[in-house]
Amino acid sequence: MFDRLCIVGCGLIGGSIARAARSQGLCREIVALGREVHLPELMAARRLGVVDDYYTSPGQALERADCVIIATPVGAVRSVFEQLAPFWNNTTVYSDACSTKASVVAAAQAVFGKAPANFVPAHPIAGAERSGVEASSAELFNNRRLIITPLADTDAAALDAIRRFWEQMGSTVAVMSVEHHDTVLAATSHLPHILAFALAGLLGRQDEQREIFKYAAGGFKDFSRIASSDPTMWLDICLANKQEIMPLIRQYRAELSRIEQMLADDQAQQLFETFAYARDARQRFLDQLED
Amino acid sequence: MFDRLCIVGCGLIGGSIARAARSQGLCREIVALGREVHLPELMAARRLGVVDDYYTSPGQALERADCVIIATPVGAVRSVFEQLAPFWNNTTVYSDACSTKASVVAAAQAVFGKAPANFVPAHPIAGAERSGVEASSAELFNNRRLIITPLADTDAAALDAIRRFWEQMGSTVAVMSVEHHDTVLAATSHLPHILAFALAGLLGRQDEQREIFKYAAGGFKDFSRIASSDPTMWLDICLANKQEIMPLIRQYRAELSRIEQMLADDQAQQLFETFAYARDARQRFLDQLED
Secondary structure (H helix, E strand, O other): OEEEEEEEOOOHHHHHHHHHHHHOOOEEEEEEEOOHHHHHHHHHHHHOOOOOEEEOOHHHHHOOOOEEEEOOOHHHHHHHHHHHHHHOOOOOEEEEOOOOOHHHHHHHHHHHOOOOOOEEOEEEOOOOOOOOHHHOOOOOOOOOEEEEOOOOOOOHHHHHHHHHHHHHOOOEEEEOOHHHHHHHHHHHHHHHHHHHHHHHHHHHHHHHHOOOHHHOOHHHHHHOHHHHOOHHHHHHHHHHOHHHHHHHHHHHHHHHHHHHHHHHOOOHHHHHHHHHHHHHHHHHHHHHHHO | OEEEEEEEOOOHHHHHHHHHHHHOOOEEEEEEEOOHHHHHHHHHHHHOOOOOEEEOOHHHHHOOOOEEEEOOOHHHHHHHHHHHHHHOOOOOEEEEOOOOOHHHHHHHHHHHOOOOOOEEOEEEOOOOOOOOHHHOOOOOOOOOEEEEOOOOOOOHHHHHHHHHHHHHOOOEEEEOOHHHHHHHHHHHHHHHHHHHHHHHHHHHHHHHHOOOHHHOOHHHHHHOHHHHOOHHHHHHHHHHOHHHHHHHHHHHHHHHHHHHHHHHOOOHHHHHHHHHHHHHHHHHHHHHHHO
């Protein structure tokens, strides 16, 4: 459906988009654009056949590209827009795969005055605690959700192209506002990551004083899996979406205070109801996953 | 190594002890003692061949038993001791499999004046969010840790018998004080469960107002797995060990406040170090698991 796809940033997400697009026959040619410091990763992407070629200068990479997808960490998006701006082409479809959307739109507005109509903000709800093109997979987005957050003047044809692109890679596409996306993802993804980092850190400091990790079991292992995520990527995400995340941290701390008080007062019935509600809520989540 | 093993409470843990002991040939006969309300579970245990027979009256169950293991929820232990007391036999080895140890020892002291020398407090670090004898497995304790928390006058021969019993079921046995056990497990198990219940509850209430669970992915699924645990069992554990758990909740809330402040102040470097330390701590935990 595209002739030449240019992936900006070829790590886990960018590499997986390239692999999935290739395996579904969605582009004739796939190239990567990256910075000099990421040459080893770009070379790996070509060696692995993930992309046909790579470039560190935007001119060559963007030439003839009819679709450009930004798959860099959130914090790099503004400088990517600055790189792309001189070569911006009104017949090309631009999109991204970043975890926060208001910050990406703000970066576009900062560089272009207003976000270009042919830029379609998008976010695949997929990922892993692994990173890098070596971990990329053509299946990463299969049976996952992809959220598109159009602006008032986003071009309908561009939006439709991006929607079909992701649907053909196996994703279920939802469309919502930028604000709704950032609120929902703060709760379902950003807050859990912060909680996991906070616990792994707290226990890590205790473990330095006396061994405790050797007595931790599967529960802690699963709970803390997302604390193995890339710190740089999560620093970017948390700062970019802090206005949504901070109130949630406060609500969560209040929830913990409430539980602590129930323990202090031996409020068995309330504590049971709290735990039982939580278990039932998770079951509701699991039931949706299986739909 | 035992002639007749009596399991008190035949759910996931009791059933798995029975299965493992049988598969390793550690007892000639295995019986279960349970309450009338648990008759369906006791009948299932016999039907599945997990135990040879079951009883709801302690006299018959304990007759000729040379090993008795209490595998009920923590909150039931005191009434179990009261049931066992009239039939207490000084040549029998008694032990338990409860998740908190100070509360079990306190229950023994309350019933017997002081904890009997032939009672060996123990805790297998294994479990699952599933429960019930149907979920029991002969492999549950294989390659897991088993902690024995002897008291000053615990009988050495009884302790040694329990140690060998668990080692033959594949567990690695550690011996530590009651207090140390409860401190360590509060951090590695009890706190994570409370955090998972608190998050699943918070998100569940948000999901009732507007759908958010459908946009949650694998990270939340793993993080919240332990929120699917049995609320009654965890109510018992949390109340029994609240003196250790409450200070940890406070420390954790302080850690979250620190992160919230870093977000508010855009302290990128400190936030990066916090996340990176947490990721490295979890890696240390994973490296130990693989040892």
